Amino acid sequence: MTTASRTETAIRPVTSTPGVPAPVHGRRGPSALRHGATLAWRGIVKTIHSPEALVDVTLQPVIFLLLFVYVFGGAIAGDTTSYLQFALPGVLVQTVIFASAGTGVGLSEDLHTGIFDRFRSLPISRGAPLFGAIGADLVRYLTSGVIMLVFGVILGFRFGTGPLAVVTALGLVMVFAFALCWVFTALAMVVNHPRSVQGLGFLIMMPLTFGSNVFVPAETMPAWLRGWVEINPVSKTADAIRGLLVGGPVAGPAVQALIWAAGIFAVFAPMAVTLYRRRT
Amino acid sequence: MNSVIDVEGLVKTFGSTTALAGVDLTARRGAVLGLLGPNGSGKTTTVRVLATLLRPDGGRAHVLGHDVVAEPAAVRSRIGLTGQYAAVDEALSGTDNLMLIARLLDLPRRTARRRSAELIEQFGLTEAASRRVRTYSGGMRRRLDLAASLIGRPEVLFLDEPTTGLDPRHRNEVWEQVRTLAGEGVTVLLTTQYLEEADQLADDLVVLDRGRVIAAGTPATLKTEIGGQRLHVRPLHRADLAAVTALVAELTPDAPIVDATGGLTAPAVEPGLLHRVGARLDEAGLTVAELGLRLPSLDDVFLTLTGHSAEDAEATTEEAAA
Numbered sequence A: 001m002t003t004a005s006r007t008e009t010a011i012r013p014v015t016s017t018p019g020v021p022a023p024v025h026g027r028r029g030p031s032a033l034r035h036g037a038t039l040a041w042r043g044i045v046k047t048i049h050s051p052e053a054l055v056d057v058t059l060q061p062v063i064f065l066l067l068f069v070y071v072f073g074g075a076i077a078g079d080t081t082s083y084l085q086f087a088l089p090g091v092l093v094q095t096v097i098f099a100s101a102g103t104g105v106g107l108s109e110d111l112h113t114g115i116f117d118r119f120r121s122l123p124i125s126r127g128a129p130l131f132g133a134i135g136a137d138l139v140r141y142l143t144s145g146v147i148m149l150v151f152g153v154i155l156g157f158r159f160g161t162g163p164l165a166v167v168t169a170l171g172l173v174m175v176f177a178f179a180l181c182w183v184f185t186a187l188a189m190v191v192n193h194p195r196s197v198q199g200l201g202f203l204i205m206m207p208l209t210f211g212s213n214v215f216v217p218a219e220t221m222p223a224w225l226r227g228w229v230e231i232n233p234v235s236k237t238a239d240a241i242r243g244l245l246v247g248g249p250v251a252g253p254a255v256q257a258l259i260w261a262a263g264i265f266a267v268f269a270p271m272a273v274t275l276y277r278r279r280t
Numbered sequence B: 001m002n003s004v005i006d007v008e009g010l011v012k013t014f015g016s017t018t019a020l021a022g023v024d025l026t027a028r029r030g031a032v033l034g035l036l037g038p039n040g041s042g043k044t045t046t047v048r049v050l051a052t053l054l055r056p057d058g059g060r061a062h063v064l065g066h067d068v069v070a071e072p073a074a075v076r077s078r079i080g081l082t083g084q085y086a087a088v089d090e091a092l093s094g095t096d097n098l099m100l101i102a103r104l105l106d107l108p109r110r111t112a113r114r115r116s117a118e119l120i121e122q123f124g125l126t127e128a129a130s131r132r133v134r135t136y137s138g139g140m141r142r143r144l145d146l147a148a149s150l151i152g153r154p155e156v157l158f159l160d161e162p163t164t165g166l167d168p169r170h171r172n173e174v175w176e177q178v179r180t181l182a183g184e185g186v187t188v189l190l191t192t193q194y195l196e197e198a199d200q201l202a203d204d205l206v207v208l209d210r211g212r213v214i215a216a217g218t219p220a221t222l223k224t225e226i227g228g229q230r231l232h233v234r235p236l237h238r239a240d241l242a243a244v245t246a247l248v249a250e251l252t253p254d255a256p257i258v259d260a261t262g263g264l265t266a267p268a269v270e271p272g273l274l275h276r277v278g279a280r281l282d283e284a285g286l287t288v289a290e291l292g293l294r295l296p297s298l299d300d301v302f303l304t305l306t307g308h309s310a311e312d313a314e315a316t317t318e319e320a321a322a
Helices: A003-010 A028-049 A051-077 A080-113 A115-120 A128-155 A163-190 A194-210 A223-231 A233-245 A251-279 B043-050 B072-076 B094-104 B109-122 B138-150 B168-183 B195-201 B219-227 B238-251 B273-284 B298-306 B310-321
Strands: B003-014 B017-028 B032-036 B058-063 B079-082 B156-160 B187-192 B204-209 B212-217 B230-235 B264-267 B288-294
Touching (some): A028 A051, A028 A128, A028 B094, A051 A080, A051 A128, A080 A115, A080 A128, A080 A194, A080 A233, A115 A128, A128 A163, A163 A194, A163 A233, A194 A233, A223 A233, A233 A251, B003 B043, B003 B187, B017 B032, B017 B043, B017 B058, B017 B187, B017 B204, B017 B212, B032 B043, B032 B195, B043 B058, B043 B156, B043 B187, B094 B109, B094 B138, B109 B138, B138 B156, B168 B187, B168 B195, B204 B219, B204 B298, B212 B219, B212 B298, B230 B273, B238 B264, B238 B273, B273 B288
Parallel strands (some): B032 B187, B079 B156
Antiparallel strands (some): B003 B017, B230 B288
16 A cells, blocks of 8 residues: 555545435434444444453453352352352343443443544434444343353353243343443443443442342341342342242242332433433 | 635633634635634634534524524534544444444445445555454544545535644645545635644634634735745854844844744845845855745744744643643
8 A cells, every 4th residue: 555546546536426315314213213223233343343342241240250159159058059059140130230331331432532423413313322322232231141141051050940031031130231221321421531430330330239149148147238238129130030040939029120120210211311412 | 605614703611611702704615714723722612513512602603504503403414523533433343434424324235335435445444444443543543534524425524633643644644635625625624733734724714712713814814914024044054143143133123033943034024135135145255055035834923913822822721721
């Protein structure tokens, strides 16, 4: 590639493509969906091209799982096999929480690099970049959840229920992650730097995931902590997932988990959208 | 209607900071309008308002006859924007970045592919087209960014400091592209803090300082009106500098200014000065490497207009921000 050849190509007119139609506008409803889908495609291609982002959200829970199963498992549950049966459903919830925090970091990066400015200078619906990003992340949540399940099976996790229950479990964690991603989206709109979103996101995730019954049954905890652990949405979701993957009560914890998810969504989704409109 | 961009009394404040304090400007069809000023003078804010990214607090702005506040969609479909930082997705390939924008502009898939390929070729990115942008050099990113803003064949192109941080070779490439576009009839609004860049590219100039227009006109007009001609002499031997300075001082009203390269400049007011200086140098037996009349640089213009240099203004803005 020489400078001479570039100069030669540079004098070709930009507008030479015959038949490039002028952009079509005004079809608000369907075009918003179409643009959202295009932007979701971008998010998915991005995940495929940078698998390290997926590894990031999966690796941490994997390390926690290995640590807890092999280091503390024997002490907590008597032996590592029965501890894995106890812990894996909760770690699945933890995985999608980490993945949903990634939504906030990704949006913050897009705001930070100026790529949102480019989207906003295009004749597309204002919400398309936000909804496209979240749409793509739903796929990412599912992928990271499946990876975690496969990893659990490799370690020796055995399903105590049928395939339908497993699919329902994945559906439930995705509902929970979808509700929670609005918290991180709102955070991304008020915090200026992707690193700060990650740091503050961690402060939100820690009490949610460790102040829960994901790793240790609530009964062993002091009363003040148990008060939080027993109402923590992560505990409720983890309980429902245990029922769906291992066996045991499902309806009770599932309903409470869904109420939590609906509550989080009802508070944070409008807040995030308002902040998004203000920011963009 | 000849003016493509029409701005009247534009005001924008951020909290207690006034970014734009009543800016007026117009851009002619097919011309390159240079928006010149130091950091914090309001260049980027002006571009963001015109590209419908920011609502002004006062004044009016029309792009291609459409009000940027009332009809943002109509404006967006006909403009291209290349911001200060290359707004391309690092995780996608060059082609995918262009395809993304093309699809968002509702080009049918096949047309989108053809248009992307065409721009990739035009911007000399063919070999890197399928590589992730993460592996691109700064110059390649800027070129891709510029290509992305051209997908929809915009009639007006906003370039916010398009060459900041580029080395001279890549800067020249961007300049070449801007000239090509202007030649095709695209109206370009270009912000820069490089006086040389404005001089090279702009047909018309608007000089901004602290949110106000302090001068407007063609680069040549600005130079002649404000600065006037200058005499420039550089002796061949540095040892002769003092003698040459003394000689020139006798013939010019203001004392000559000695610059870092061992030359000196003085305002050339009377006609025939060049001849007389040449004759006197000959008489004195002083040899010079350079002797001539020059238009002042845009740096000189800025100094004359604001009473401070571009760098000073920048420092003041940063202090104010700190």
